[in-house]
Amino acid sequence: MGESFPRILSFHLRFPDRERAHPIMVGAGLVDRCGTLLKEAGLGGTAALVSDTIVGTYYGERIQRSLEEAGxxxxxxxxxxxxxxxxxxTAAELYRHLAQGGVGRDGVLIxxxxxxxxxxxxxxxxxYMRGIAFVSIPTTLLAMVDAAIGGKTGVDLPEGxxxxxxxxxxxLLLIDPxxxxxxxxxxxxxxxxxxxxAALIGDPGLWQQLVDNPARWATKPGEEALLTLLSRSIAVKIQIVEHDPLETRGEREWLNLGHTFGHAFERxxxxxxxxxxxxxxxxxxxxxLSGRLGLLEESELPEQLERVLRGLGLPTRWRIWLAQRGVEATPEEVIAAMGTDKKRRGGRLRLVLIHRPGLVRTYSDVPYEPILQALEETAV
Ligand SMILES: NC(=O)c1ccc[n+]([C@@H]2O[C@H](COP(=O)([O-])OP(=O)(O)OC[C@H]3O[C@@H](n4cnc5c(N)ncnc54)[C@H](O)[C@@H]3O)[C@@H](O)[C@H]2O)c1
Ligand SMILES: [Zn+2]
Structure with a gap:
């Protein structure tokens, strides 16, 4: 540490209903500098550091040291x-820990x-106290490119x-690759x-990189490639969230590409x-399905996509994959499970579909028959 000057990328997400900025920093070494960065962001007081036992064991001490050094x-x-x-x-337990730990309105939760x-x-x-400062330090790829970006927070209920x-x-959002x-x-x-x-929704260049050499991305690539991957995926999400921060205009729904089917498989x-x-x-x-509905501008896209996903070690054929996981399902059952998705508005099945990489749109009232055919075609 110390001698090298790692590249730090900075993004700003504008959330129109908030006065404050939402700075996002991406770069190696941010974990060990977090104390200073929080201070520079005007934060102080008691810092509650919330983590899970796995991540906490890996990174908790380093972060705690950096915070303590910054006061x-x-x-x-x-x-x-x-x-x-x-x-x-769990939220209730955390509220009580914060209260017992003396975290006040001037405190920060990390x-x-x-x-x-x-x-x-x-x-x-x-x-907590109607809102205290929040700092996010994601440690999974999914959280870095998706969950941490865009301001959605929440918990599950038994109902969903x-x-x-x-x-x-x-x-402050600190992304340390x-x-x-x-x-x-x-x-x-x-x-x-x-x-x-993300590449399919909003970055044809990134999509091309994935198509050119999927195996390169099957495991974590070198530093430079990783930074590119992170920053480009993050940029897609930022762009969409800025256009539709509260999911009222429609663009944010595009982030559900693949998710209406995906949630049905999960369910x-x-x-x-x-x-x-x-x-x-x-x-x-x-x-x-996009192809069956005549939306695809490039008919080879589904095949390319399957090649990319296979190269990444991800499944492509839902029925085989579910069977490998010990789950049996018919296409009809999948559609029934899609129907209970929250993307179904006013009783109609809404789906995000693809025209080409970089152009996706939401369609309501997608007819049953082509969905069934698409599921039959992609089963095995
Ligand atoms: N808010 C949003 O917009 C949004 C978007 C997408 C997903 N999500 C939510 O994100 C959650 C899934 O997040 P996830 O995929 O990051 O799962 P996760 O938080 O469960 O983490 C996966 C596992 O990896 C471990 N882990 C995390 N970082 C690690 C590291 N650096 N080294 C070793 N182990 C590590 C964790 O301890 C955990 O066991 C879901 O609850 C989903 O609803 C939210
Ligand atoms: Zn997702």
């Missing part, structure tokens, strides 16, 4: 890893971890995922499914399959 009093709070932690009960920790920590920051939450963009050094390969692949989605499996894998299989179904 913060640190209150570390570790949660069990996994989606089952993202509940109102979320360190994957999407689970960040969604929960952001929600707690948004609601993400049913309670708030829009609360962090005061070196935090991915410890990420398990399966979590890397999970995140890559969202990178593929059918009782949420036993990884989200990224479900999205991958969902993207293939969405691409094939």
């Amino acid at each position: 913060f009093t640190v209150l570390p709070l570790l949660l069990p890893p996994g989606e089952t932690t993202k509940t109102l009960n 979320g360190l971890g994957g999407g689970v920790v960040l969604d929960l920590a952001g929600f707690v920051a948004a609601t 995922k993400n049913l309670v939450g708030a829009f609360y963009p962090p005061h 070196t935090a991915l050094n410890t990420l398990p390969p399966a979590e890397w692949r999970n995140g890559m499914a969202e990178v593929v989605k 059918i499996s009782g949420y036993q399959v990884p989200h990224g894998e479900a999205v991958a299989a969902g993207l293939v179904a969405a691409a094939v």
Whole structure:
């Protein structure tokens, strides 16, 4: 440390209903500099550091040291890893820890971890004392390119995922690619499914890079390539969120590309399959359906997409993949599971479909028959 000057990229996400900026920094070494960066952002007081036991073990001490060196009093709070932690009960426990730890309105809550920790920590920051400063430090690829960007926070209910939450963009978002050094390969692949989605939605150049050499991205690439991958995926999400921050205009819905199918696969499996894998299989179904509906400008897109996903070690054929995971389902059952998705508005099935990489649109009232055919075509 010290001798090198790592490249730091800066983004700013404008959230129109907020006065404050929403700065996003991407660069190696940010984890160890977080204390200074928080200070420079005008934050102070007690810093509650919320993480899970896995991420906390890897990075907690380094962050705590950096914060303490910058004059913060640190209150570390570790949660069990996994989606089952993202509940109102855990939020309530955190509120009480914050109150008992003396965290006041001038304090700051730092979320360190994957999407689970960040969604929960952001929600707690948004609601504790009607909102205290929130800093987000994502440590999974999925969180870096997706969950941490755009201000959505929340928790799950037994009735469904993400049913309670708030829009609360962090005061500072620090993305340190070196935090991915410890990420398990399966979590890397999970995140890559969202990178593929981002490329299809808004970055034809990135899409081309994926098509040219999918294997290059199957595991974490070198520093420069990783920075490119992160910054371009992040840029896609920022652009969409800025156009439609509160998901009222429609653009933000495009981020659901592949997700209506994907959520149906997840639901059918009782949420036993990884989200990224479900999205991958969902993207293939969405691409094939786009072709069947005559929307695709490039007929080779579904085949290209399958090649990319296979190269990344992600599934493409939903029925085979589900069977490998011990889950049996028919196309009709998948459609039934899609029908309960929140993207179904006013009783009509809404789907995000592709024209070409860089051009996707939402369609309501997609007819049943082509969906069924697309699912049959992409089953095995
Ligand atoms: N708010 C949003 O806009 C948004 C968008 C997409 C997803 N999400 C949410 O994100 C969650 C999924 O996030 P996720 O995929 O990051 O999963 P996660 O937070 O469960 O993390 C996955 C696993 O990786 C471990 N881990 C994290 N970082 C690590 C690291 N650097 N080294 C080693 N292990 C590490 C974690 O402990 C966990 O076991 C879901 O709850 C989903 O609803 C939110
Ligand atoms: Zn997703």
